[in-house]
Amino acid sequence: MNIVLIGFMGSGKTTIGKELALQKGFKLIDTDEMIEKEQNISIKEIFSSKGEAYFRELEKQAIQKLQALDNHIVSVGGGAVMYHNNLDVLKGIGITVFLDAPIEKILENLKGKFRPLVGDTIEEEKLKELLRSRYSTYKKADVTIHTANLSIQQTVNEIIKALSL
Numbered sequence: 001m002n003i004v005l006i007g008f009m010g011s012g013k014t015t016i017g018k019e020l021a022l023q024k025g026f027k028l029i030d031t032d033e034m035i036e037k038e039q040n041i042s043i044k045e046i047f048s049s050k051g052e053a054y055f056r057e058l059e060k061q062a063i064q065k066l067q068a069l070d071n072h073i074v075s076v077g078g079g080a081v082m083y084h085n086n087l088d089v090l091k092g093i094g095i096t097v098f099l100d101a102p103i104e105k106i107l108e109n110l111k112g113k114f115r116p117l118v119g120d121t122i123e124e125e126k127l128k129e130l131l132r133s134r135y136s137t138y139k140k141a142d143v144t145i146h147t148a149n150l151s152i153q154q155t156v157n158e159i160i161k162a163l164s165l
C-alpha cells in the first residue's frame with residue numbers, strides 16, 4: 001500500500017511525508033528529487049533552461065515509474081496533478097491525501113525559499129490565484145486533511161487516523 005501526498009507548494013508535503021514515513025515504516029519518494037537525480041540538475045535550472053512544459057514531461061515520466069512501488073509515501077510537486085493524466089495515475093498508485101493548508105501557512109513556509117513559478121519574491125496575489133485555480137483538482141484526492149491549526153505531528157496523526165494506519 002502506498003500513500004500519495006498532494007497539495008500546493010509550501011503545504012508541507014515533504015516534511016509531513018518524512019515524519020509519516022519514519023513513524024509508520026514507509027519508504028519515502030519525492031518526484032522533484034527523482035527528477036533532479038535523474039537529470040543531475042536542479043528543478044530551478046530545468047525551468048530556466050528548458051521551460052515548464054519540458055519539466056511537466058519529466059514529471060509525468062517520473063510518476064509513471066512509481067507504479068511498481070509498494071510501502072511508500074509518495075510526495076509529488078504541487079503542480080503535478082494539474083497536468084496530463086497524472087492524478088488518475090497517482091490514484092492507481094496509492095491513497096491520495098490532499099494537505100489543505102491555508103494561504104497564510106503556505107506563505108510562511110515559502111518565505112525565503114525559491115520556487116520557479118513564484119521566484120524569489122513572493123507575490124501574494126499571484127500565489128493565491130494559482131492556489132485558487134488548482135484547489136478543485138486537489139479536492140479530488142481520496143482524503144483531505146485541513147492543516148490550518150495543526151502542528152506537524154498533529155497532521156501526521158490526522159493522516160494515521162483517517163487512513164487507519
Ligand code: S3P
Nearest residue numbers: 008009010032077078079116117
Ligand atoms: C511546482 C511545485 C514544486 C516543483 C515545481 C513546480 C508547482 O514542488 O515541482 O517548482 O507547479 O506548484 P513543491 O510542491 O514540492 O514545491
